[in-house]
Amino acid sequence: xxxxxxxxxxxxxxxxxxxxxxxxxxxxxxxxxxxxxxxxxxxxxxxxxxxxxxxxxxxxxxxxxxxxxxxxxxxxxxxxxxxxxxxxxxxxxxxxxxxxxxxxxxxxxxxxxxxxxxxxxxxxxxxxxxxxxxxxxxxxxxxxxxxxxxxxxxxxxxxxxxxxxxxxxxxxxxxxxxxxxxxxxxxxxxxxx
Amino acid sequence: xxxxxxxxxxxxxxxxxxxxxxxxxxxxxxxxxxxxxxxxxxxxxxxxxxxxxxxxxxxxxxxxxxxxxxx
Numbered sequence: 001x002x003x004x005x006x007x008x009x010x011x012x013x014x015x016x017x018x019x020x021x022x023x024x025x026x027x028x029x030x031x032x033x034x035x036x037x038x039x040x041x042x043x044x045x046x047x048x049x050x051x052x053x054x055x056x057x058x059x060x061x062x063x064x065x066x067x068x069x070x071x072x073x074x075x076x077x078x079x080x081x082x083x084x085x086x087x088x089x090x091x092x093x094x095x096x097x098x099x100x101x102x103x104x105x106x107x108x109x110x111x112x113x114x115x116x117x118x119x120x121x122x123x124x125x126x127x128x129x130x131x132x133x134x135x136x137x138x139x140x141x142x143x144x145x146x147x148x149x150x151x152x153x154x155x156x157x158x159x160x161x162x163x164x165x166x167x168x169x170x171x172x173x174x175x176x177x178x179x180x181x182x183x184x185x186x187x188x189x190x191x192x193x
Numbered sequence: 194x195x196x197x198x199x200x201x202x203x204x205x206x207x208x209x210x211x212x213x214x215x216x217x218x219x220x221x222x223x224x225x226x227x228x229x230x231x232x233x234x235x236x237x238x239x240x241x242x243x244x245x246x247x248x249x250x251x252x253x254x255x256x257x258x259x260x261x262x263x264x
Contacts (some may be wrong), residue, residue, distance in 0.1 A: 020230030029222045038211040051217055058225035063233050099252065128207055147201030148208065171197045178204070187204060 010074045017065040025065070028074060029058060035075075035149060036082050042132060042144055043086045053085045073155075079145065080159045090137070127185040131178050139174035142167055 006014075009031075016024025036057060040050035060081050068077075132140060145156045146167075153171065157164040179186045213221075228234075 017229065022226050022229050025226055025229045026222065029218075029225070033218055033222075034210070034212045037213050041211050051213065051221070054213070055221045055224060058221060059228055059237075062225045062228035063231065065230050125207055125209060128204065129209070132208070143201055143205075146198045147205035150202060153198065168197070171201065175197045175201055178201075187200070 006071050006073055010072075011070065013074060014068050014070055014072050017061070018068055018070070020065060025062060028061065028078075032075065032078055033058075036078060039079070039144055039149065040082060040086065043137070043141060044089060045133060049089060053082065053089065056085055057081045075149075075151070076155050076159055079149070079151070083141070083159055086141075124185045127182055131181040131185075134181050135174055135177055139170050139177060142170040143174040143178070146171055 013024045013028050037050055037054050040053050041047055044050050145151045153167040154164050157167045
C-alpha cells in the first residue's frame with residue numbers, strides 16, 4: 001500500500017499516526033468513516049455487522065499506527081483491511097449456514113424495504129440500490145470501490161489481491177449485469193448499447 | 194479511468210449516502226483512539242479464542258448428542 005504519489009494530507013496523517021498522535025487518528029477517522037461504513041453496509045447488507053467491522057478496521061489502524069510507512073496510502077490500506085474483514089465475515093457466515101443444516105435463508109425476497117432501501121427517496125434510487133445488492137459479491141465489490149469510492153482499477157487490484165485486468169473484467173461484467181437489473185431505470189446509453 | 198468505471202461512477206452518484214449515527218461514530222472513535230500506538234492487547238487475542246473454544250465445544254456436544262440419538 002505504498003506509492004510515490006501520496007496525498008499531502010495522508011502523508012501528514014501518517015506521520016502523526018507514527019508518532020502516536022490521536023489528533024491524526026481523529027482526522028483519519030473523520031475523513032474515512034463514512035466511506036468505509038458505506039462500503040461495509042453495501043457488502044454485508046447489515047448495519048450492525050458493518051458497525052462492528054468498521055470498529056475493527058479502525059482498531060487495526062490504531063494498533064498498527066507506529067508501523068505505518070511514511071508513504072502509506074491510507075485509503076488503500078483501510079479498504080484492504082475492510083475487504084479482509086468482509087471476506088472473513090462472509091466465510092464465517094457460510095460455515096454457520098452449513099452447520100445449521102443448510103436451512104432456507106431468512107431473507108427471502110419480499111416487498112418490504114430493507115433499512116438500506118428505506119434511505120431511497122425515488123424509484124430510480126431504489127432500483128439502483130437493489131441492482132447493486134443483486135450483483136454477485138465479486139462484481140459488487142469492484143463496482144463499489146471504483147464507482148462510489150473513485151479508486152483506480154490498479155488500487156482496487158492491490159486491495160483485492162488480484163490483477164488489474166481482472167478488475168477491469170469484473171467492472172465490465174458488473175456494468176452489464178447492472179444494466180439488465182436496472183431495466184427502465186438504466187441510463188439511456190446502457191439501454192441502447 | 195475506463196468507460197465502465199466512468200459510467201459506474203456517474204451512476205453511483207445517484208445512490209443514497211449512508212452514514213453512522215453520531216453516537217456510534219463517537220463510541221467507535223473513542224475505543225480505537227485509546228489504542229493508537231499500542232500493541233494489540235491480550236484481551237483482543239483472548240476474547241476471540243475463548244469464543245471459538247466455546248463454539249467448538251457446543252458443536253462437539255451437539256454432534257455427540259446427534260450420534261447418540263442415531264445409534
